[in-house]
Amino acid sequence: xxxxxxxxxxxxxxxxxxxxxxxxxxxxxxxxxxxxxxxxxxxxxxxxxxxxxxxxxxxxxxxxxxxxxxxxxxxxxxxxxxxxxxxxxxxxxxxxxxxxxxxxxxxxxxxxxxxxxxxxxxxxxxxxxxxxxxxxxxxxxxxxxxx
Ligand code: DQA
Numbered sequence: 558x559x560x561x562x563x564x565x566x567x568x569x570x571x572x573x574x575x576x577x578x579x580x581x582x583x584x585x586x587x588x589x590x591x592x593x594x595x596x597x598x599x600x601x602x603x604x605x606x607x608x609x610x611x612x613x614x615x616x617x618x619x620x621x622x623x624x625x626x627x628x629x630x631x632x633x634x635x636x637x638x639x640x641x642x643x644x645x646x647x648x649x650x651x652x653x654x655x656x657x658x659x660x661x662x663x664x665x666x667x668x669x670x671x672x673x674x675x676x677x678x679x680x681x682x683x684x685x686x687x688x689x690x691x692x693x694x695x696x697x698x699x700x701x702x703x704x
Contacts, residue, residue: 558602561696562625563592563689565607566614566633572658580658583686592629592689599697603629611635615645627696628653629689636661636671643672652699654692657682 565585568575573584583591589605596603604625606617614635621628628646630653635642646653653676660683661668674680678699681688 558600559627559697559700560625561596561601561603561693562617562621562628563589563603563605564614564617564628564630564632565605566631566635567609569631569633570607570609579664581685588686588689591686592693595690596693599693601693601697603693611639611641615641618642618645618649618651621651622649625651626700627651629656629692629696630654630673630677631656631658631689632673636673637667639672643676646673646676652696652703653677654696654699655680655682656688656692658685658688659683 569585572580572588573582585607593603608614608617618628628651632639632642655671655673655677661671662682679695681691681695684691
């Protein structure tokens with residue numbers, strides 16, 4: 558069975574109350590619950606982890622080797638700053654689908670640059686919580702094509 562790891566970075570634990578005009582009103586719990594059900598309906602499983610700490614996200618990526626086939630990652634603000642997270646993706650060799658709730662290209666200019674995108678399989682941005690469901694389909698399709 559295909560196993561996904563859904564990784565969410567800093568401040569995403571506050572979804573629901575955090576700038577709802579930008580990030581929507583769904584909580585992280587809502588989003589994770591929906592993603593798990595969506596994956597299960599496609600014969601896949603999905604584990605999840607959220608942390609505000611860069612090192613914990615890196616450790617989670619390391620631990621995903623041999624346990625999960627694909628990582629869905631919303632790196633939050635680390636998207637724009639973390640060489641360490643980028644290196645961890647390359648080091649683990651795991652396919653990563655990068656997700657952003659908001660359209661990072663339609664916001665402040667510093668959000669346009671992602672250090673993660675060059676090492677991700679692809680990027681989904683601007684579709685709110687639905688983007689996580691799109692990422693499951695994208696990941697499954699990528700794994701099928703890579704076989
Ligand atoms: C975000 C976009 C980032 O720029 C921001 O720092 C976040 C959330 C998004 O999901 O739209 O924390 O990754």
